[in-house]
Amino acid sequence: MNIEKVREILSTHGRLTTPVDQLQDDSDLYQAGLTSLATVGLMLALEDEFDIEFPDSALSRKTFGSIESIAETVEDLSE
Amino acid sequence: MCNLHGELVEDYDNYREQLLEAGLLLGCDVQGVYGLSGTFEGIIEAFERYVTKNGKPLNPEVVRFPPILSRTTYLSTDHIETMPDLMGSIHTFKGNQKAQLAMIDKKQQGEDWTSSLEPADVMMVPAACYPLYPTAANTVLPEEGRLVDLRAFVFRHEPSPDPARMQIFRQREFVRLGTPEQARAHRDFWLEKGQEMLKGVGLPVKAELANDPFFGRGGKVMAATQKEQELKFELVVPVASEKKLTAISSSNCHLDHFGSEFNITTQDGNFAHTACIGFGLERIALALLKTHGLDPEKWPQEVKQVLEL
Numbered sequence: 534m535n536i537e538k539v540r541e542i543l544s545t546h547g548r549l550t551t552p553v554d555q556l557q558d559d560s561d562l563y564q565a566g567l568t569s570l571a572t573v574g575l576m577l578a579l580e581d582e583f584d585i586e587f588p589d590s591a592l593s594r595k596t597f598g599s600i601e602s603i604a605e606t607v608e609d610l611s612e
Numbered sequence: 613m614c615n616l617h618g619e620l621v622e623d624y625d626n627y628r629e630q631l632l633e634a635g636l637l638l639g640c641d642v643q644g645v646y647g648l649s650g651t652f653e654g655i656i657e658a659f660e661r662y663v664t665k666n667g668k669p670l671n672p673e674v675v676r677f678p679p680i681l682s683r684t685t686y687l688s689t690d691h692i693e694t695m696p697d698l699m700g701s702i703h704t705f706k707g708n709q710k711a712q713l714a715m716i717d718k719k720q721q722g723e724d725w726t727s728s729l730e731p732a733d734v735m736m737v738p739a740a741c742y743p744l745y746p747t748a749a750n751t752v753l754p755e756e757g758r759l760v761d762l763r764a765f766v767f768r769h770e771p772s773p774d775p776a777r778m779q780i781f782r783q784r785e786f787v788r789l790g791t792p793e794q795a796r797a798h799r800d801f802w803l804e805k806g807q808e809m810l811k812g813v814g815l816p817v818k819a820e821l822a823n824d825p826f827f828g829r830g831g832k833v834m835a836a837t838q839k840e841q842e843l844k845f846e847l848v849v850p851v852a853s854e855k856k857l858t859a860i861s862s863s864n865c866h867l868d869h870f871g872s873e874f875n876i877t878t879q880d881g882n883f884a885h886t887a888c889i890g891f892g893l894e895r896i897a898l899a900l901l902k903t904h905g906l907d908p909e910k911w912p913q914e915v916k917q918v919l920e921l
Contacts, residue, residue: 569693569833569834570693572833573829573833576829577830589832592833594833594837594840596833597833
């Protein structure tokens with residue numbers, strides 16, 4: 534369920550150069566054009582949508598590196 | 613954590629008071645802004661000659677920019693996205709006589725007179741190399757790239773009791789514009805050379821992988837990314853405190869960040885990569901004074917000799 538929502542938020546806030554529907558869940562989002570500034574917008578949108586707060590330990594490049602990784606982190610934080 | 617913070621502030625206050633008492637720094641009514649004595653400035657001049665001498669074999673172009681840059685150039689860098697809390701925007705009064713009286717009235721009433729101001733066309737320079745890139749915009753670099761020697765006052769809004777954290781200070785830089793290999797080689801060369809030079813004047817520096825002070829929680833992701841890519845190294849040494857070391861030089865790879873933003877290309881048509889080494893001149897003077905004592909005349913002979921003091 535999270536995966537679809539993450540894809541939706543990513544397509545609104547990710548400012549990717551490759552359309553989200555052409556990406557696999559494990560595609561490298563930085564390769565797809567995710568910039569550091571877009572990561573900030575993405576993070577804030579995910580926090581609003583899922584009512585979570587990314588702890589400092591999750592604020593890494595790896596967390597936002599793929600759709601799968603974002604969805605897993607969101608799931609962990611939602612528990 | 614609180615204790616460490618308290619101890620640090622005590623160290624900062626102690627060293628700052630020593631410097632003020634010795635007349636090396638002249639205080640001001642805001643934190644992090646000082647006048648410098650002739651002795652202090654003499655140390656900076658001597659260190660600059662030392663830098664010039666060490667850079668000379670590389671035959672750099674020498675360029676000097678003022679500490680302000682155009683708002684347009686400022687916006688072409690990503691400073692507003694990455695470090696907005698450090699920026700300095702210059703505002704001025706553009707109103708008529710009536711508006712001037714209104715402003716003075718606000719001042720006399722103790723109200724916010726700055727609400728009468730409007731932005732000028734300029735911003736404070738946040739890093740010595742920023743004004744260089746627009747001058748190289750839309751050019752193709754020669755095969756050997758370019759090496760530029762810069763020095764400028766830079767502004768960072770971070771008032772602090774630490775005498776080594778000034779709001780405005782000078783950076784002396786060597787910037788390389790070229791291929792990815794040329795930029796990386798420049799950074800690596802100066803990371804070594806910088807350590808050799810600073811150790812040569814008796815400063816026990818060590819190199820540390822570092823990150824810029826990016827803003828906010830998003831900045832933590834940027835910092836982690838910068839560290840993962842090993843783009844920034846700092847040379848650190850005790851200045852005001854032994855507990856928290858102070859960076860007195862940094863070596864940075866910018867990848868093609870400025871090359872793409874300003875359309876600077878290499879002979880193969882790709883965006884140029886850039887890299888820089890920066891020496892924080894006031895901090896180096898403060899480190900020398902801390903290490904060798906507040907009277908340069910009594911510094912070790914070998915240090916005076918190297919600096920030709």
